[in-house]
Amino acid sequence: MPDERRKEVQTPPPAFGPGPAPGRGPGHRFSHPSAKPKDLRNTLRRLWKYFSSYKSMLAGVFFLIFISSIISVVSPLLIKKAIDDYIVPGKFAGLVYVIFAMVLLYVLNSVFAYLQGYGMMKISQQVVFNIRNDMFAKLQRLPVKIFDTRAHGDLMSRLTNDIDVVNNTVNASVTSIFSSTITLVGSAIVMLLISPILTACTLLVVPLMFFLTNLIAKNTRKYFSQNQKLLGKLNGIIEEDITGQKVIKVFTREEKEINKFIEINRDLTRVGTKAQILSGVIPPLMNMLNNFAFIIVAAAGGYLALKGSVSVGVIASFVQYARQFVRPLNELANQFNQLQSAFAAAERVFEIMDEEKEKENEKDAIELASIKGEVEFKNVWFSYKQGEMVLKDVSFHAKPGQTIALVGPTGAGKTTIVNLLTRFYDIDRGQILIDGIDIRKIKRESLRKSLGIVLQDTYLFSESVMENIRYGKLTATDDEVIKAAKIANAHEFIKHLPHGYKTVLTDGGADLSQGQRQLLALARAILSSPAILILDEATSNIDTRTEKHVEDAMLKLMQGRTSFVIAHRLSTIRNADLILVINNGQIVEQGTHEELLQKRGFYYNLYMSQFAVV
Numbered sequence: 329m330p331d332e333r334r335k336e337v338q339t340p341p342p343a344f345g346p347g348p349a350p351g352r353g354p355g356h357r358f359s360h361p362s363a364k365p366k367d368l369r370n371t372l373r374r375l376w377k378y379f380s381s382y383k384s385m386l387a388g389v390f391f392l393i394f395i396s397s398i399i400s401v402v403s404p405l406l407i408k409k410a411i412d413d414y415i416v417p418g419k420f421a422g423l424v425y426v427i428f429a430m431v432l433l434y435v436l437n438s439v440f441a442y443l444q445g446y447g448m449m450k451i452s453q454q455v456v457f458n459i460r461n462d463m464f465a466k467l468q469r470l471p472v473k474i475f476d477t478r479a480h481g482d483l484m485s486r487l488t489n490d491i492d493v494v495n496n497t498v499n500a501s502v503t504s505i506f507s508s509t510i511t512l513v514g515s516a517i518v519m520l521l522i523s524p525i526l527t528a529c530t531l532l533v534v535p536l537m538f539f540l541t542n543l544i545a546k547n548t549r550k551y552f553s554q555n556q557k558l559l560g561k562l563n564g565i566i567e568e569d570i571t572g573q574k575v576i577k578v579f580t581r582e583e584k585e586i587n588k589f590i591e592i593n594r595d596l597t598r599v600g601t602k603a604q605i606l607s608g609v610i611p612p613l614m615n616m617l618n619n620f621a622f623i624i625v626a627a628a629g630g631y632l633a634l635k636g637s638v639s640v641g642v643i644a645s646f647v648q649y650a651r652q653f654v655r656p657l658n659e660l661a662n663q664f665n666q667l668q669s670a671f672a673a674a675e676r677v678f679e680i681m682d683e684e685k686e687k688e689n690e691k692d693a694i695e696l697a698s699i700k701g702e703v704e705f706k707n708v709w710f711s712y713k714q715g716e717m718v719l720k721d722v723s724f725h726a727k728p729g730q731t732i733a734l735v736g737p738t739g740a741g742k743t744t745i746v747n748l749l750t751r752f753y754d755i756d757r758g759q760i761l762i763d764g765i766d767i768r769k770i771k772r773e774s775l776r777k778s779l780g781i782v783l784q785d786t787y788l789f790s791e792s793v794m795e796n797i798r799y800g801k802l803t804a805t806d807d808e809v810i811k812a813a814k815i816a817n818a819h820e821f822i823k824h825l826p827h828g829y830k831t832v833l834t835d836g837g838a839d840l841s842q843g844q845r846q847l848l849a850l851a852r853a854i855l856s857s858p859a860i861l862i863l864d865e866a867t868s869n870i871d872t873r874t875e876k877h878v879e880d881a882m883l884k885l886m887q888g889r890t891s892f893v894i895a896h897r898l899s900t901i902r903n904a905d906l907i908l909v910i911n912n913g914q915i916v917e918q919g920t921h922e923e924l925l926q927k928r929g930f931y932y933n934l935y936m937s938q939f940a941v942v
């Protein structure tokens with residue numbers, strides 16, 4: 329595998345996500361206009377599947393929302409009652425009861441609001457906990473192909489940002505939409521019952537409100553869309569510059585990078601300011617329209633009161649209703665946009681969950697008990713992309729305990745042979761046999777357990793050295809780990825680390841040299857003691873002393889095991905029992921070093937060009 333691809337595994341997560349989650353900023357009401365769900369019904373159905381596990385809790389929350397919305401709807405009636413029945417006629421004793429009832433209702437409302445928020449938060453946290461777990465479990469079951477073809481930053485952002493968006497929005501929006509709807513409908517009904525004329529007066533501002541907000545929204549949407557794009561660009565630069573720091577420094581491109589960043593940052597600020605200024609017009613505008621409604625109700629109410637057709641209490645309660653009516657309308661429009669973003673985010677999460685898993689083992693797949701290590705490729709054909717054959721009719725036979733060197737120019741297909749042996753990818757045609765058994769008939773886990781892989785750029789986890797070696801065999805004791813490290817010639821350098829075996833590695837072992845990382849990988853492989861070994865020899869970055877250690881450890885590891893070595897060292901190639909010379913996806917020659925040299929063919933030329941000087 330070319331180094332770039334291998335290194336991609338260690339790429340850090342994107343500096344920021346694809347953009348801010350909706351609802352985090354003044355412009356949130358028009359957030360992410362492009363983020364519309366493609367198949368809303370399906371997304372809803374799948375979200376419901378997660379929520380349905382908490383049906384009774386949900387029912388409780390909705391009951392509380394229902395009650396508190398009803399309280400909001402009836403409270404203004406108490407104002408009417410207080411004015412008409414007690415204040416105007418001067419019955420102050422009764423007024424005390426009404427005031428008491430109002431206080432009680434408002435307190436109850438607050439308590440219910442807290443309980444419903446608490447319940448909904450619990451449910452959404454639990455739902456997100458489950459989605460996150462399912463997504464991560466799915467990630468572990470995905471075939472290597474997905475990781476080879478999808479941007480890792482994208483996968484990470486789905487697992488973190490998108491799930492976060494779902495969490496935040498579901499938590500806030502679902503309750504808000506439900507309570508807004510009830511308050512809206514309830515208020516409308518009560519208003520109609522009290523005074524149809526004043527209701528009509530209140531509704532007068534609604535079309536104006538929709539017209540104006542839509543007009544502004546259309547323009548802001550354009551700016552927010554540009555804002556998102558520029559933000560994406562800016563994040564891309566940050567991500568690239570962090571990952572490619574060394575390249576930037578070596579080519580002294582800091583100044584150029586800074587200027588590039590400033591330019592985009594300036595555009596982002598310009599567009600962002602416009603978007604925010606425009607959307608900032610909405611709240612005062614709403615306020616103004618609200619006040620208009622208030623004036624219309626007061627004027628019409630005053631006129632009707634003078635005529636004696638409505639009471640002062642009705643006007644007072646109507647002022648309250650007018651406010652109660654316009655606010656949820658506004659809220660519903662906001663929440664609708666946010667929900668759309670959340671559904672789109674949920675869709676992106678489900679998309680990964682829908683990716684096809686690594687195929688199940690065949691029904692009659694067997695467990696490998698103890699294997700001798702005979703490996704045979706029989707007329708194997710393989711393509712990563714349909715129609716582009718990468719391996720063409722590859723056949724070879726490795727006897728137990730033999731060392732097989734894979735040599736050939738870059739891109740020839742050496743790593744691909746390894747990818748097939750491990751069943752990271754399945755072949756198109758032909759057969760791969762281990763001890764005479766087709767590997768498709770062997771359980772994947774069992775097959776992989778019998779293989780040990782040491783790559784040039786080994787992945788180490790951000791754990792202690794001890795745990796990193798133990799990764800090869802989880803049941804190994806500390807003594808066994810240390811013994812393996814000694815065989816791998818890693819003990820000496822580990823001893824000199826600040827905390828010895830307890831030293832915690834950072835960033836995939838970035839604080840170790842490449843040679844040291846390889847020694848740890850060798851110790852790991854020694855501990856797992858596989859029957860078949862796959863080794864990728866280091867080509868560079870290792871000092872001669874460490875290289876000697878690595879070579880020595882590899883030789884010890886290879887003893888008595890069938891070993892495939894992507895070979896770069898002349899000594900390995902010379903000592904191999906079988907050399908497979910691969911070019912352009914085909915085995916062009918095979919045999920021992922002497923046999924191949926005598927042939928004076930492809931290998932001879934390769935050898936002369938690479939090693940003759942040495």
Ligand SMILES: Nc1ncnc2c1ncn2[C@@H]1O[C@H](COP(=O)(O)OP(=O)(O)OP(=O)(O)O)[C@@H](O)[C@H]1O
Nearest residue numbers: 329330476712718737738739740741742743744745
């Ligand atoms: N995941 C992939 N998807 C598509 N094409 C791939 C993939 N991996 C490798 N290839 C292609 O398959 C061919 C063989 O690649 P392979 O990695 O096996 O070469 P290699 O001999 O190991 O090269 P190197 O010595 O440079 O690591 C190349 O043309 C490469 O571009």
